[in-house]
Amino acid sequence: MSAASAARPLASPGRRRLHRRHASALVPKYLGLLLLAVIVLMPVYILVVTSFKGVAETDVSHAWSIPHAWTLDGWRAAWDALSPNLKNSVELVIPATLISTVLGSLNGFVLSKWRFPGSDLVFTFFLFGMFIPYQAIMIPLTQLFGDVHFPEGIPRLVFAHVVYGIPITALIFRNYYATIPNDLMEAARMDRAGMFRSYWSVVLPISMPAFVVAAIWQFTSIWNDFLFAVFIVTDPTKWPVTVALNNTAGSMVTTYNVQMAAALLASLPTLVVYILLGRYFMRGLMAGALKG
Amino acid sequence: MAEIVLERLTKRFPNGFQAVTDLSLEIGEGELLVLVGPSGCGKTTALRMVAGLEDISSGDLFIGGVRMNDVLERDRDIAMVFQNYALYPHMTVAQNIAFSLRLGKVPKREIGERVRETATLLGLESLLDRRPKQLSGGQRQRVAMGRAIIRKPQVFLMDEPLSNLDAQLRVQMRGEIEALQKRLGVTTVYVTHDQVEALTMGDRIAVLREGVLQQIGRPGEVYDRPANLFVAGFIGSPPMNLAHATVEANGAGVRVRLGSATIPVPPELAREQGLPELNGEQVIVGIRPEDLHGPGENGASGPEPGVLQAQVDRVESVGASLLVHFAVDARDAKAVAVAAATGGEVLESVPLTGIEGASFCAALEPRSGVRIGDRVEIALDTRRLHFFDPASERSTRQLL
Numbered sequence: 247m248s249a250a251s252a253a254r255p256l257a258s259p260g261r262r263r264l265h266r267r268h269a270s271a272l273v274p275k276y277l278g279l280l281l282l283a284v285i286v287l288m289p290v291y292i293l294v295v296t297s298f299k300g301v302a303e304t305d306v307s308h309a310w311s312i313p314h315a316w317t318l319d320g321w322r323a324a325w326d327a328l329s330p331n332l333k334n335s336v337e338l339v340i341p342a343t344l345i346s347t348v349l350g351s352l353n354g355f356v357l358s359k360w361r362f363p364g365s366d367l368v369f370t371f372f373l374f375g376m377f378i379p380y381q382a383i384m385i386p387l388t389q390l391f392g393d394v395h396f397p398e399g400i401p402r403l404v405f406a407h408v409v410y411g412i413p414i415t416a417l418i419f420r421n422y423y424a425t426i427p428n429d430l431m432e433a434a435r436m437d438r439a440g441m442f443r444s445y446w447s448v449v450l451p452i453s454m455p456a457f458v459v460a461a462i463w464q465f466t467s468i469w470n471d472f473l474f475a476v477f478i479v480t481d482p483t484k485w486p487v488t489v490a491l492n493n494t495a496g497s498m499v500t501t502y503n504v505q506m507a508a509a510l511l512a513s514l515p516t517l518v519v520y521i522l523l524g525r526y527f528m529r530g531l532m533a534g535a536l537k538g
Numbered sequence: 539m540a541e542i543v544l545e546r547l548t549k550r551f552p553n554g555f556q557a558v559t560d561l562s563l564e565i566g567e568g569e570l571l572v573l574v575g576p577s578g579c580g581k582t583t584a585l586r587m588v589a590g591l592e593d594i595s596s597g598d599l600f601i602g603g604v605r606m607n608d609v610l611e612r613d614r615d616i617a618m619v620f621q622n623y624a625l626y627p628h629m630t631v632a633q634n635i636a637f638s639l640r641l642g643k644v645p646k647r648e649i650g651e652r653v654r655e656t657a658t659l660l661g662l663e664s665l666l667d668r669r670p671k672q673l674s675g676g677q678r679q680r681v682a683m684g685r686a687i688i689r690k691p692q693v694f695l696m697d698e699p700l701s702n703l704d705a706q707l708r709v710q711m712r713g714e715i716e717a718l719q720k721r722l723g724v725t726t727v728y729v730t731h732d733q734v735e736a737l738t739m740g741d742r743i744a745v746l747r748e749g750v751l752q753q754i755g756r757p758g759e760v761y762d763r764p765a766n767l768f769v770a771g772f773i774g775s776p777p778m779n780l781a782h783a784t785v786e787a788n789g790a791g792v793r794v795r796l797g798s799a800t801i802p803v804p805p806e807l808a809r810e811q812g813l814p815e816l817n818g819e820q821v822i823v824g825i826r827p828e829d830l831h832g833p834g835e836n837g838a839s840g841p842e843p844g845v846l847q848a849q850v851d852r853v854e855s856v857g858a859s860l861l862v863h864f865a866v867d868a869r870d871a872k873a874v875a876v877a878a879a880t881g882g883e884v885l886e887s888v889p890l891t892g893i894e895g896a897s898f899c900a901a902l903e904p905r906s907g908v909r910i911g912d913r914v915e916i917a918l919d920t921r922r923l924h925f926f927d928p929a930s931e932r933s934t935r936q937l938l
Contacts, residue, residue, distance in 0.1 A: 429624035432591050437638035437685070438612035447637070451628040 297321060297507035304502040320503030324494075324511050327504070330483065331490035332511070335469060338400050338486050339515075342407040343464045349408065350415020350460050351453055355445050357416060358423040359431050369420065376413040380473045388477065399484040406478060407468045415460045422456035423449065458523050466516045487512045540602030540692040540725055541567045542588065547597035549583050549749075557583040558749040560597070568723040570716070572740030574730055576772065580749035581729045582697055588727060589695050590614050602692055614693075617686035621698040623678045625670040625685075632657075632666040635684040642689075656688045659718070676707045683715070687722060694719070694726040700735065712739055733773045737761060745769050767931040770824050770924060771872065776861060778824045780871040781896035782928065787817035794823055794923075797867035797895065801844030804921050811925045812938040821934060822871040824924035827861065830900035831917045832908060844918040846898070850910055859901040862908050864916070870896035871928070 292309055297320050299313040356362065357369050391402050426449065434444040472488045479485055485493075491512045494505055542565040549558040558580040565571045573581040586592035588599060590611030599606045606614055617638075625634050632653050639649045657663045660680045670678055679699060686694055699715070700708045716739045719726050730736055736743045737757040744754040745768070753765040764770035770778045783796040792808035794801050801823075803813060813821075830846075848864035855861075900916050908914055925934040 427622060427624065429620045429622050430626065433618070433620055433624035433626075433685075434637075435591065435611050436589065436616065436618040438641050439637075440612070443641060447641075448626055 293506045293510060296502050297510055299503050301501055301503055320507040323504040324508035327494055328487055328490055328508055328511055331485050331487040334400060334484055335486040338403050339465055339468045342404045342468050343461055346408045346411030346415050346464050347457055347460045349412060350419045351457065353412065353416035354419025354423050355449055358420045359426065359449060360441050372413045372416050384477050399479055399481055402478050403474060406474050411464050414463060418460045419456050462519060462523055465519050469516050541565060542693060542725060542727065543600040545598040547584065547587060547599060548595045549587055549592060550595040556749060561751055563744060563754065565725055565727060567725055569741045570719050570726045570728060570739060572728045572730060572736040572743040573746060574733055574736035574743055575746035577731055579746040581746050585695050585697055585727055585729045589616055589618050615691050616693045616695060617689045617691040618695040619682045619686050619697065619699045621701055623682040625678055625681055627670055630667050630669055631662060631681050634681055635688050638685065638689050652688050656684045660684050675703050676711065679703060679711060691724065694724050696726065696728045698730055734775060737773065745772060764924065765933055765936065767822060767926045770926065774826060776827050776899050778826050778924065779898040780822055780824045781866055782869040782871055783821055783823040785813050785816045785819050785821055787814045794821065796823055799844065799846050801918060802920060803923060807921060807923065811934045813925065813934065816934065820928050822926040822928050824926065825918055825922060827899045827901040829919040829922035831919065832900065832902040832906045833914055835903055835906065844920050846916045846918065848914050848916045850908055850912045850914065853908060853910055855904065858904065860904050860906055860908060862900045862902050864898055865895045866898050867895045
């Protein structure tokens with residue numbers, strides 16, 4: 247060790263060694279991650295390049311090549327085929343997401359911050375709901391909708407998704423609210439706030455992070471759902487985009503470019519939601535409520 | 539403004555733990571009563587029962603003459619300051635302070651006026667638009683106070699409001715809260731584990747141990763005439779010196795034999811403490827560090843001073859005084875006192891210094907020049923001796 251480095255503070259050589267060890271360990275780690283990322287992205291690559299090819303170019307032997315002539319024909323055809331169903335999906339996903347996150351927030355609040363006798367038991371039942379597969383309720387649910395003359399089409403789908411979303415959204419909000427100090431609720435009570443006032447004025451304004459998480463979750467799973475849509479909605483003009491997408495594959499001629507474009511089109515909204523809402527993942531909103 | 543009466547208030551939790559047992563207190567109008575005790579002594583539970591945040595298992599609570607057991611917390615007209623302040627993080631200082639008035643449907647104009655008034659009182663005028671996270675600990679504490687006082691409630695409840703502040707600020711806020719309480723004249727129950735806070739702030743202090751009231755009285759009274767060993771050990775810092783001794787009462791007067799030392803007890807004190815009847819019995823003798831005097835100190839040592847021969851084990855300079863630790867060849871009786879200071883954990887008194895017997899501490903004058911290893915004579919102010927019954931741990935005067 248040179249005289250110059252020996253003159254440094256004692257901690258420094260050790261820390262530098264630590265850094266070097268970190269850096270050398272990172273190279274294989276990143277190579278591994280890069281490899282995995284490439285494997286995951288390969289199908290996406292095919293999806294994207296094929297969607298911009300003409301029909302003539304879309305054969306298996308040229309699957310990996312970049313389009314000779316870039317064209318939006320596939321996208322136009324896909325849009326024409328799917329746009330009514332995209333509209334259906336939007337009409338489904340927006341109310342269903344909103345209603346289920348609001349319900350989740352209310353449930354989470356009474357299950358964690360305004361507890362009632364037996365609230366833990368109720369929550370356990372909620373969680374059971376998460377593990378009931380869609381298939382198990384297909385027949386009884388259809389029967390029930392018919393028996394009560396529930397409005398057909400999208401409203402049925404909204405209802406089914408809201409009910410199925412109760413467990414997961416309740417869980418998300420309950421866990422988030424568990425991090426809010428009880429003192430805050432008691433302060434509200436001492437300030438003469440009742441249950442609804444405490445929720446509305448104290449808890450709701452600091453619930454944004456949980457709303458974002460729950461909304462992303464619900465939006466994605468509702469948008470991507472196929473099974474509920476296919477057995478609950480009988481009228482093809484009311485099908486959400488997932489069912490319609492599946493049906494583009496049903497024709498005699500396989501137009502890969504159109505199908506790829508359609509698949510991308512159907513998955514765009516979930517991507518957009520991630521990108522937009524992800525920015526609002528807020529941290530530290532609670533900072534300052536309590537000491538340090 | 540109202541008086542608070544607790545009648546045999548008891549709290550049993552569903553798991554069977556009894557946090558408060560038969561607590562009876564009367565808190566006068568405008569009085570500041572401090573509930574003090576080690577952590578887990580039930581003081582916060584008692585406060586929460588008054589607040590209405592905790593159900594009362596048995597007993598009665600009256601505020602302003604009205605029975606409050608079944609009255610909702612929001613209808614009790616009580617404001618509370620929490621240990622963690624519990625400010626609403628998304629509201630500004632002004633909104634935090636105004637929240638309860640907004641819920642009380644007070645007209646907007648009046649809310650504005652009262653917020654300004656409160657902010658001026660607490661020196662928060664320049665901070666009204668800030669959010670809690672932009673405030674320092676002391677400022678948050680003041681906002682929490684503001685939230686309570688703007689209501690002009692019948693009663694203030696304060697749950698260790700200063701324990702999260704650093705020492706300097708704590709001393710300052712202690713004075714401010716006390717002054718504010720006197721000025722507003724609102725009946726206040728103040729909970730703390732800090733006996734200095736209790737002694738300096740309370741009109742009266744109530745000492746709790748394991749949910750049971752030990753003593754209630756003016757700070758001087760509790761300090762000078764502790765009702766039992768627990769109070770003696772808990773109130774006062776450094777704590778009272780306590781050791782086993784034997785009473786010798788005969789025609790010549792009353793003395794106590796403390797190890798190899800014999801200490802005369804002034805006749806009035808002996809009578810008041812019932813010592814003549816305890817001839818030959820074991821008692822626990824207590825003496826506060828400041829009632830011990832070093833050589834050459836003429837701190838009124840009574841007509842006939844008792845003297846302890848001390849070899850100094852340890853010396854701590856705390857500025858205003860010099861704490862001198864030395865061993866006394868008598869059985870130590872600090873176990874209860876130590877339990878108090880450590881929150882119920884009884885540590886066997888281990889002779890870390892290798893010396894058997896009781897370890898005493900004397901607060902001497904800072905410039906007395908005593909050093910480790912010195913042999914000095916320590917004089918006791920015999921008028922300030924305390925006597926406790928070893929079996930019941932109560933002051934011997936209470937046995938009369």
